[in-house]
Structure formats: structure tokens, C-alpha cells
Amino acid sequence: MKLNDLQTPWTLARRAQKMNPSVLREILKVAERPGIVSFAGGLPSPATFPVAEFADACARVLRDDGRAALQYAASEGYEPLREAVAALLPWNVEPGQVLITTGSQQGLDLVAKVLIDAGSRVLVETPTYLGALQAFAPMEPAVEGVASDAEGVDVEAFSARADAARFLYVLPNFQNPTGRTMSEARRAALVERAAALGVPLVEDNPYGDLWFEAPPPLPLTARNPQGCIYLGSFSKVLAPGLRLGYLVAPPAVAPKLLQAKQAADLHAPSFNQRVVAEVMKDGFLQRHVPTIRALYRAQRDAMLAALSREMAGLDVTWNVPDGGMFLWARLPRGMDARSLLPEAVERGVAFVPGAPFFAGETDPRALRLSFVTATAEQIDRGIALLAATIREHRGR
């Protein structure tokens, strides 16, 4: 008998049996086809990547400290980078509280490992970041969406679901997928209520620096650091291809997150950490981020103008995000974004249907449009194609 005749009966973990081909991944694949105007991906504009600064920083790091930069390193992260992160944050954070992660997506994975048992109740906004749902899923939580409006999570709806919830996950600034920002009043009320109810908050802030007219209100974590975990990222202000993010957690959970981090991948790439610390020296972000804001604001305006022009009379609605990368739109009554997508792709434009972003009941009419990856010219063309798709779909 040959070995090849024996079929090894792989037994998958229960969580793996539930894993399905990722909607996000399939979307990104569609968006990569040449000739398609894609509003689908959450990709920062590559025009904003400081390529020359990275080249200089790589050369300096390898010249001055190459062997240390290529060696194994501490799981907590590179000390000067932790110091730089602590200095960036708008509340009193010690460098020792900062854990450098392999992108802020890993922060979500670590939070899930440390806080979620199978069946644990986890609360999220309605809708919420799809990648967070995917990061939490392997720990098999019972995820519940909390009713939310244009100002963010409804505090009374949160209270009604708070019992035994392990945490509430919130993305208060220029949310993915809706682009909405939690108001000052809502933040104050939510933090106070969460503290009173004893429910931890997990605050995800990848887009907070990308404001257009004025900075968003103070983070939730700044208002009650002992009751919150804060996740940040370098992906939107420098570049996502380095996979660097960070988290700040109170002493009640920080040591466990560090241990989970070490078990997950030992440490974030030490070379990348040194390169980013080198790029950030001398206040580079303070000069660089305003250029990203200006570009993204212009592209948001181009998309708003194109929507006003092309969607006239189509019963399509959309919001006006104050920053970030995404705009949230709703199709005419009775239309489903998921069934519209293949027709749109056929015409040459892609978007993300809103449905996968909902933990519970979905809004089939919702869709997410990124205004940062496509150029202004592509935005004009793509929105016109989308309007034509809607018009034809309605006529069927």
C-alpha cells in the first residue's frame, strides 16, 4: 500500500468549520482587475506614501544599527517607537504602556484572545468594521450589534445590552464603514455609562488623524484609561505595507496582551519599527499628515460633487464624512447592494455592499464607497458608471 492511498482525515477546530471565504478578500480581488474604478478597497492612496523618506531611513538604520535591526527583539516593541507613540497620544501615556503590534488588525486578534471565551457577549456598533468581526470570530463570541445613529452608538441601546458583555468595540473617528464620527456629547455619555456599568471599551482609531476641517473630539480612552483599550495604526499616516500598529491597555489586561503577542509572532518586525521611528524623527508626521488630509478632502469633495451630479433623481442618499476614507450611501428603496455589485463590476466600477458590516440585521440598501484610492478623474467616471448601473437595475 502506498502512502498516497491513505487519506489523512484532518479534523478541523469548530471555529475553522465556521470560517468562510472572506468577503473582504473576494472584494479586494475584484477591485484589482485592471480597468475597474474601485471604490471598494480600504487602500490608502499610494500617492501619500513617503517613499523617499523610507529609502533614507532604511539606509540609515542599516548603516548605523543594521545587525540590531535584523535581530530578534523584545515583544513589547522598540523603545524609541514606543516613546514616539506615547508622545503622539493626547492623554498621559507612558512608553511602557505601549505595545507595538503587527498592524492594528493584530491588536484586534490579541484583544479577542485575552477577552473572549466561546459564547462571550461582545457588543459592536451597527454597522461595524468587518475586519474586527473577522478577528473576533476565531474566539467564538456571541456578537451583538448596538443600535447606532449619525452620532455613534446609542447609549440607551448599549445599556440595555450591557449585562455580562466582555466589551463594546467602537471606532469613533470617521468610522469604517460609515465615515461617521461620534459626537463630543455622545463620547462623554458613553464613557460615563460604560464606567458605571463596568463594561470595558475597545477603541479603534486608525483614521483619527485624517480629519478635514477640525480634529475629532478627544478619544474615549483619554477619558477613562483604566476602562479602555486603545488601538492605533501607522497604516494610514505612513504606509500599511510595513504592518505596524500599537495598543495601549490598562494594567488589568496589558501583561496578558503582551503574552498573547509573544505567542502570536514573538514581536513586530524590528527592522520596520526602527525604520518608522527613524522616519518619525524631527516631527515628520506633523509635516506629512496635513498633505494626506488635503488630498483626501479634495477627493471627498470630488465624490460628493459627482454624487450630486450623477445621482440626481435616483433616490440615492449619502452622508458627508468629516475625515477618513469612506462614505456611506443608500440605494433606492427595494434595491439590494449585493445584487447590484456584479452589474456594477460588469460596467467597470466596484464598491462594498454594506451587509457584511452588520453583526445582526443588515441594511441591504447600504454600500461603502472609498474616496481615497481612485483619483478625482476616476471618481467622476466611477460615480457616473454607478449611477448608470442603478438606473438600468431599476428599469428591469
Added chain:
Amino acid sequence: MKLNDLQTPWTLARRAQKMNPSVLREILKVAERPGIVSFAGGLPSPATFPVAEFADACARVLRDDGRAALQYAASEGYEPLREAVAALLPWNVEPGQVLITTGSQQGLDLVAKVLIDAGSRVLVETPTYLGALQAFAPMEPAVEGVASDAEGVDVEAFSARADAARFLYVLPNFQNPTGRTMSEARRAALVERAAALGVPLVEDNPYGDLWFEAPPPLPLTARNPQGCIYLGSFSKVLAPGLRLGYLVAPPAVAPKLLQAKQAADLHAPSFNQRVVAEVMKDGFLQRHVPTIRALYRAQRDAMLAALSREMAGLDVTWNVPDGGMFLWARLPRGMDARSLLPEAVERGVAFVPGAPFFAGETDPRALRLSFVTATAEQIDRGIALLAATIREHRGR
């Protein structure tokens, strides 16, 4: 009432309650103290890092393809790097079967997520790689050590424990911690038995290229690819600070591992993947790896010579590894490596006690000595200090 007066009652997941400060981490901290000769860490010799080649590759990647290198990328990995990995492996592997991971430690995390339910039986060698135990732990397996000798896992002992085991984890080449290599006969017997019993094998091979006299026998996976997951790493042949590894898995599990990878950190750093693919062009590894082998062989020989000289008459035994980074020693009868360690550190030499590497019953006399991080001169001094520590300890 102030927010700060309210203590948020964080409820940890069951797995997190079991997480303890990592033995490995504490060891690495000790080893970092200046003036200490450390045989403790698993750090490759920084003298082997091709710093100039990395500097050239970073410059070329950022010049020729900077924006793509800094953008988000596919979770599977960078295609030319997957092709390079497939071409390196000594059996027929398609690039599409290769998943690039954030270090091979992440490969262990993904395997755990996809194959382990709480209480699942997982088999490991006796002793086994500590980092694997740490990576599996969050999924709460029941880990059992399989009796092993100088040739590797005892096949009969494996058979006796095979019932309902999710997999057997093995590190056949120059094992961490023992330095031992699984013999050809043992490999053939193990793979055949595992296939007959229907137990998958997870084969970890970070050190296989670091052979001293002759290459090790063919990997287990090459003998039955449908029944094995193979984990590899660039940490020991290029540099660990880039955090790049890879895995090859059969179709029964590969799509689930990919989905777990995406949820964990979206993708391994795209910049690093391109830099490593660039460095590997034109057969660089074929020129570079022999220099690592020569260095490590010389350092192993220095350690063997120092042990013969310094441990004479001390009832200390050790093995002679045919490659890799580690040597496994045993202290005199009645001595415990854990209680010796603080005394050794006091004298200026560090090692890793063997106990944490055992899933079940431990060998308190065992200790792991790395011969690659310290220089030959430091090895001489360190082994003399270790012998003096043992002599004094015995005299108490």
C-alpha cells in the same frame, strides 16, 4: 462621582487566566544584561546577517516599486517570494500552496486556530519547542509528550497515544531544544504509521539548512504531503528581525489557514517580502548559507572542546548536534538546572533550564546551550564559569 473612582471589572478569557509571564521572555531579559555570556537565547549570530545585501535590496525595492511595496497586499503573500520558497523545497510544491507568515511562530498560531478545540489532544516530542507550546496554549489543547530518544519520536509510543489526536508536532532537524535530528529510518516509520493511523503531522523546520557535515534526511512532509503541514522560516538563513516565515499545507486545511492568517494581521509585511525576494535573487542563499554553516560548526566545536576541558570529572553529559544552534546537556545526578541558573547568572553565564520544554514530566537535570550567539572566546569563558558554578553548587 469621578470616572476614576469606578474600577472597570475586566473579565479575562479563560485562556488568559492561564497565561503566565513567559519563561522565554524572562530568560531573554537576563541574557541581555551586559557582561553576561549568554548561551540562553535562540538568537542567530548577528555576524551572519547580510546587512549590505539588505541595504541594496531596500534601495532597489523602494526605487523600482516603492508604492506597491508600501501598500496593503494579498494575505497569501508576495507571488515571487512564494515562487522562491516553492523552488527551495525538496519536493514538488506549487507556489500557490505556499502561505507567507509573519515569522514561523505565526504559522504555529494559525495551525492552533485551525486544528485545536478546547480539550483537543495534541501530541509533541519530549522535550519540544517551548514557543510551540506557547502558540498552542491559547486554543486550550490537552498537550501530551510522546517519548523520544536520540533518533526522535518513539513510533510505538506515538501509536499508543494516537487515538483522536488532532496532530503530532515535530521538529525533526537539529531540534530546539535538544539539537537532535530524526534519523532516516525513524522518519520513514513515523510517516507511515501516522498515515496508517490517520494522524496529521505538523513539521517545523527552522534549522534544516544549518547542517554541518551532511544535509539531514528528507522532510516528513515530502514523504506524505497530504498528511502534513510544513513550517519554514527565513529567520535563521537571512535574519529574524524581518519576521518572515512560510507554511505549506494540503488542500484540506490550506484555505482555513489563509482565512486565519487574514484575520490575524491581514498579511505579512509586503515591504519585507519584496526585500527578501530581492535578496534571494540570483541564488544568494546558496552562497550565503554555507558561511553560516561554517561559522556555527566552528562554534559548536569550540563548545564541545570547552565542555570536554572544563566539565572533566563533573558527571555532566551532553550530545553532539549535527547542525542548528543548540546543544543539550545534563547536570550531575540530583542537581536541578532551575536552581543552578541564578547562581550561574551571578557568576556571569546564562543558559536555559530544560524543564519548560517538557509537556509532561520534566527532566530537571537538562539544560539547553546555544553555541551560536556567543563568540568562541566567550564560549570558552562561559563554559568555564558554568563548570565553576556546578562545582560550587555541588560542594554546598
